[in-house]
Amino acid sequence: MxxxxxxxxxxxxxxxxxxxxxxxxxxxxxxxxxxxxxxxxxxxxxxxxxxxxxxxxxxxxxxxxxxxxxxxxxxxxxxxxxxxxxxRPHRATGRGRQPIRRSVRHLLESMRDTPAIVVDHRMVIVTANALGVAVFGLTDDLRSRDRARQFFLDPKSRAFFPDWAADAESVAAELRLQAARRPDDQRLTALIGELCIKSAEFRTLWADHKVREKTQGRKRINHPTVGELVFTFERLALADDDEQTLIVYTVEPGSPTAERLAVLASWTAAHDAGAEAEWRKDNDTAAH
Missing domain, CATH: 1.10.260.40 (lambda repressor-like DNA-binding domains)
Incomplete structure (x- = not known):
C-alpha cells in the first residue's frame, strides 16, 4: 500500500x-x-x-x-x-460474499424486459435475470461471468464491446479503487497481478493510477445475434451488502435497440419454455 x-x-x-x-x-x-x-x-x-x-x-x-x-x-x-x-487502509470484515437475498432474486425475475446483473467487487457476475444472461452470453462456465479477465484476456471482447478502449480504462480504474478499499483481498490481488502479466493494455492503464467509480453511463455492445445494443446503465447498491451491486440496463423506447432487445427477449422466453417442457417430459418419464 x-x-x-x-x-x-x-x-x-x-x-x-x-x-x-x-x-x-x-x-x-x-x-x-x-x-x-x-x-x-x-x-x-x-x-x-x-x-x-x-x-x-x-x-x-x-x-x-x-x-x-x-x-x-x-x-x-x-x-x-x-x-x-x-x-489508512481499512481491513476486510471477513464476512465474505453474502448470498443473494430472495427479494433481490424476485426483483431480477420481475424485470422481464430489462437486462440486469449483480456483480461483486472483483467484477464477477454473481447472478443475472434471463435477459441479462442472453445479452452478455452467460453460461454455466464460470469464465463467462469473470468480466475483468474476459474483457482483457479474451480477444472476442474487442468485437463485443465497440468502445473497448474507453471501457478498458474504466475497468482498470474501478479495479484500482477496489484494491485500495480491500488491501487484504488475496483473490483481487491475484486478479490484478494476472492481468498485469498477461495484458499489456491493462499493464499500461494500471500504471496511469486513474481511479473511477462508474455508477451510471452509456454502454454499447455488439451482440452476435441481434447486432448493436445501446444501453443506459444504473449501478445500484444493495442494502447491507458492500461487496455486490445491481446493474440495470435500460433502453430508449422505440429505438432500434428496444426492437432488437424485444427480439432477444422473445427468443429467450421461447428457449426457456422449451427447456422447461423438456425437463417436465424427462421427469414424467422417470416417474413412470
Missing part, C-alpha cells in the same frame, strides 16, 4: 503545472509537474512532512492533512476517497 500511495501522489503531481495552481514556474524542470516543495506549500505542511508522506513513511496522518494534500493536487471526489483509503 505504501508503494501505491507513493506512485499515486507522484502521478497526481506530474499532471499539474505551476500555472494550474497559481504558482510561478521558476527554473528548468527535469520532470513534468509540480515539485514536492510546491505541493507542501499549497497544502500548508512542511516539505519534509510531505516527502515522508509521499514515500509512504507518514504515520497516523490526519484527515486534515490528507484533505489539504487533496486540494493541493486538485483531486476529484473519487481520487480524494482513494487517497484516504491508501493512507
Amino acid at each position: 505504501n508503494a501505491q500511495l507513493s506512485d499515486f501522489l507522484r502521478s497526481r503531481r506530474a499532471r499539474l503545472s505551476p500555472q494550474d495552481v497559481g504558482l510561478a514556474g521558476y527554473g528548468r524542470r527535469r520532470v513534468p509537474g509540480l515539485r514536492r516543495e510546491e505541493v507542501a506549500q499549497l497544502a500548508g505542511v512542511s516539505t519534509d512532512y510531505y516527502i515522508r508522506l509521499e514515500q509512504g513513511r507518514g504515520r497516523q496522518v490526519s484527515d486534515a492533512v490528507l484533505d489539504a494534500v487533496s486540494r493541493a493536487l486538485r483531486l476529484d471526489p473519487t481520487e480524494h476517497a482513494y487517497l484516504h483509503d491508501l493512507a
Whole structure:
C-alpha cells in the first residue's frame, strides 16, 4: 500500500503545472509537474512532512492533512476517497460474499424486459435475470461471468464491446479503487497481478493510477445475434451488502435497440419454455 500511495501522489503531481495552481514556474524542470516543495506549500505542511508522506513513511496522518494534500493536487471526489483509503487502509470484515437475498432474486425475475446483473467487487457476475444472461452470453462456465479477465484476456471482447478502449480504462480504474478499499483481498490481488502479466493494455492503464467509480453511463455492445445494443446503465447498491451491486440496463423506447432487445427477449422466453417442457417430459418419464 505504501508503494501505491507513493506512485499515486507522484502521478497526481506530474499532471499539474505551476500555472494550474497559481504558482510561478521558476527554473528548468527535469520532470513534468509540480515539485514536492510546491505541493507542501499549497497544502500548508512542511516539505519534509510531505516527502515522508509521499514515500509512504507518514504515520497516523490526519484527515486534515490528507484533505489539504487533496486540494493541493486538485483531486476529484473519487481520487480524494482513494487517497484516504491508501493512507489508512481499512481491513476486510471477513464476512465474505453474502448470498443473494430472495427479494433481490424476485426483483431480477420481475424485470422481464430489462437486462440486469449483480456483480461483486472483483467484477464477477454473481447472478443475472434471463435477459441479462442472453445479452452478455452467460453460461454455466464460470469464465463467462469473470468480466475483468474476459474483457482483457479474451480477444472476442474487442468485437463485443465497440468502445473497448474507453471501457478498458474504466475497468482498470474501478479495479484500482477496489484494491485500495480491500488491501487484504488475496483473490483481487491475484486478479490484478494476472492481468498485469498477461495484458499489456491493462499493464499500461494500471500504471496511469486513474481511479473511477462508474455508477451510471452509456454502454454499447455488439451482440452476435441481434447486432448493436445501446444501453443506459444504473449501478445500484444493495442494502447491507458492500461487496455486490445491481446493474440495470435500460433502453430508449422505440429505438432500434428496444426492437432488437424485444427480439432477444422473445427468443429467450421461447428457449426457456422449451427447456422447461423438456425437463417436465424427462421427469414424467422417470416417474413412470
